Amino acid sequence: MEPITPPVASSDPPAASAAAPRVRQLRLVVRADDYDRAVAFYRDVLGMPERAAFGGTGDARVTILDAGRATLEIANPAQAEMIDCVETDGHRAPALRVAFEVADTATATGELAAAGAEVIASPRETPWRSLNSRLAAPAGLEITLFQELD
Numbered sequence: 001m002e003p004i005t006p007p008v009a010s011s012d013p014p015a016a017s018a019a020a021p022r023v024r025q026l027r028l029v030v031r032a033d034d035y036d037r038a039v040a041f042y043r044d045v046l047g048m049p050e051r052a053a054f055g056g057t058g059d060a061r062v063t064i065l066d067a068g069r070a071t072l073e074i075a076n077p078a079q080a081e082m083i084d085c086v087e088t089d090g091h092r093a094p095a096l097r098v099a100f101e102v103a104d105t106a107t108a109t110g111e112l113a114a115a116g117a118e119v120i121a122s123p124r125e126t127p128w129r130s131l132n133s134r135l136a137a138p139a140g141l142e143i144t145l146f147q148e149l150d
Contacts, residue, residue: 026070028098032139037116039063041138045115046100046108067100087132087144088121099144108145109133117143125149 032038042048048065055061075083084092102108105123113119118136123145126132131147 026072027064028067028070030139030141034138035061038139039065041112041115041117045111073099086126087124088134091120091134093134093142097142097144099146102145102147105131105133105145105147109135112137112145123147 030038042065043050043063048067051064051066053061053063080093084090109119109123112135116138120134120136120142121132123131123133129149131149133145135143135145137143
């Protein structure tokens with residue numbers, strides 16, 4: 001197996017012009033069969049502030065939680081596999097995995113596990129100096145918690 005090297009920032013110029021970005025917000029919409037459990041887990045246990053909540057016809061409900069700054073990380077299969085090996089000893093993540101930066105990965109992992117998340121991989125230091133854990137969380141999401149160490 002080859003040594004793992006940290007990701008390298010691209011020196012290619014951005015594809016978009018220097019004008020204001022077209023996308024102003026990333027909103028990840030998650031369908032949750034157990035809506036109340038999912039809201040309580042992400043809002044109350046993970047600590048994502050509630051920004052809005054709406055009800056619709058019948059029992060239609062949605063809660064919008066603030067996740068801080070958002071990015072869309074696109075990885076080719078080789079990169080995704082490498083991250084799976086670093087974070088979990090090879091457990092293959094689904095096509096969509098949500099990563100949250102937290103202040104203390106070990107504490108947050110314990111709190112989320114106590115609230116019902118399944119720990120896939122305990123916190124471990126990555127080659128790029130972050131402390132990462134992986135969990136199976138409510139609403140069918142696989143999540144990574146990461147803490148920057150430098």
